[in-house]
Amino acid sequence: MTKGVGTVETRFLDFGSAEAPFVTADGGCLPGVTLAYETYGRLNEDRSNAILLFHALSGSQHAAGINKSVPGLEGRWTEEVHVGWWDGFIGSGRALDTDKYFVLCANYLGGCYGTTGPASPNPATGKPWGAAFPRVTVHDMIRSQLPLLEHFGIAKLKAVVGTSLGGMMALDLAVKYPERVTNVITIGTGLRAHGLQQMHNLEQIIAITRDPDFQGGDYYDGTGPVKGLALARMISHKTFLWADVIEERARVGIVQPEIDLPWYQISSSLESYMLYQGRKFVKRFDANSYLRIIDAWQQFDLYDDAKARGGGLIFAECQSQRYLVFTIDSDCCFYPDYQAEICAELKRAHVPHIRLTVHSEKGHDSFLLEPKLYTPHLAYALGQ
Numbered sequence: 001m002t003k004g005v006g007t008v009e010t011r012f013l014d015f016g017s018a019e020a021p022f023v024t025a026d027g028g029c030l031p032g033v034t035l036a037y038e039t040y041g042r043l044n045e046d047r048s049n050a051i052l053l054f055h056a057l058s059g060s061q062h063a064a065g066i067n068k069s070v071p072g073l074e075g076r077w078t079e080e081v082h083v084g085w086w087d088g089f090i091g092s093g094r095a096l097d098t099d100k101y102f103v104l105c106a107n108y109l110g111g112c113y114g115t116t117g118p119a120s121p122n123p124a125t126g127k128p129w130g131a132a133f134p135r136v137t138v139h140d141m142i143r144s145q146l147p148l149l150e151h152f153g154i155a156k157l158k159a160v161v162g163t164s165l166g167g168m169m170a171l172d173l174a175v176k177y178p179e180r181v182t183n184v185i186t187i188g189t190g191l192r193a194h195g196l197q198q199m200h201n202l203e204q205i206i207a208i209t210r211d212p213d214f215q216g217g218d219y220y221d222g223t224g225p226v227k228g229l230a231l232a233r234m235i236s237h238k239t240f241l242w243a244d245v246i247e248e249r250a251r252v253g254i255v256q257p258e259i260d261l262p263w264y265q266i267s268s269s270l271e272s273y274m275l276y277q278g279r280k281f282v283k284r285f286d287a288n289s290y291l292r293i294i295d296a297w298q299q300f301d302l303y304d305d306a307k308a309r310g311g312g313l314i315f316a317e318c319q320s321q322r323y324l325v326f327t328i329d330s331d332c333c334f335y336p337d338y339q340a341e342i343c344a345e346l347k348r349a350h351v352p353h354i355r356l357t358v359h360s361e362k363g364h365d366s367f368l369l370e371p372k373l374y375t376p377h378l379a380y381a382l383g384q
Helices: 138-151 165-176 195-209 212-217 226-240 243-251 269-282 287-299 302-308 336-348 363-369 371-383
Strands: 011-015 033-040 050-054 102-106 157-163 181-187 322-328 353-358
Touching: 011 138, 033 138, 050 138, 050 165, 102 138, 138 165, 138 287, 157 165, 157 371, 165 181, 165 287, 165 302, 181 371, 195 226, 195 287, 212 226, 212 287, 226 243, 226 269, 226 287, 226 363, 243 269, 322 336, 322 363, 322 371, 336 353, 353 371
Parallel strands: 050 102, 050 157, 157 181, 181 322, 322 353
Antiparallel strands: 011 033, 033 102
């Protein structure tokens, strides 16, 4: 018998100052950072049962339970996100068992769900950072979460778990701070931004930045690039689900007219479905945050990092860790070849690892929709 975590709330950790700013890899300075996070379960006496969970690109700190309100988000906390994005995985008796583990999940630096990002006030002006918000990398996002571990006195994590882009976060932390984690669990991720991903991401960047209402990123006094952001979401959405699943979902809908297509008449429920996905998304996400996070994804390459450290193996310092790498056979966002590449590098470095393939018709979003396919393996890996 399993049980969810019930009603939860987002908490906030502040760190840094004008005298001791957070400095990004690109040289940008943030004179103070607020980190939005949630926790589930209890930290044990020796602080050895902590699991750090990383969300996907458009996710948030709200991984489990019900949270109907987060302050200061300007209406972005819509009903769509009130239930935690990994709710079926976290709780008593679930994959991340809160009777055993203390689970933490934080919104990324540059995000728009309470962590400091482009929509946050710039202390120098009192207005949103907008275009002035510094460029961030995956490693910047990882570094911004280390104060959270220090806040709880966690020297070493039981595990890091990451899905999609969050899997890249998990790998980055494991490689850069090998002494800080025992188990590394990734679902549908890769060692680098691959060519097809870079092309899809570029299309989304262009869609947003060429919207006339983008205003160079300083759009907070106006409507903002809602058309560009909606188009970007449509571009990405077709990689999240297997095409047959998208068609199946669309069949239950009705054809809706589209006023922004003056010469083209929407003629199928599939077209309406895709337009709906775009319109729904713009209500809950900030375009500048979307661009910052996609940019971090575009830059991510653990091969380049290994070269910068002297050309050694990616996982050269990770022999004391254990890896569980999930592949989704129908994933067309992070193709199965990408996880094969991870395991080839783990093998080269003689790092213990298991690769499991989940057979699903749901595509990349299987990790959100089908906890039964993952739970036994997650529980086993964590319980070793």
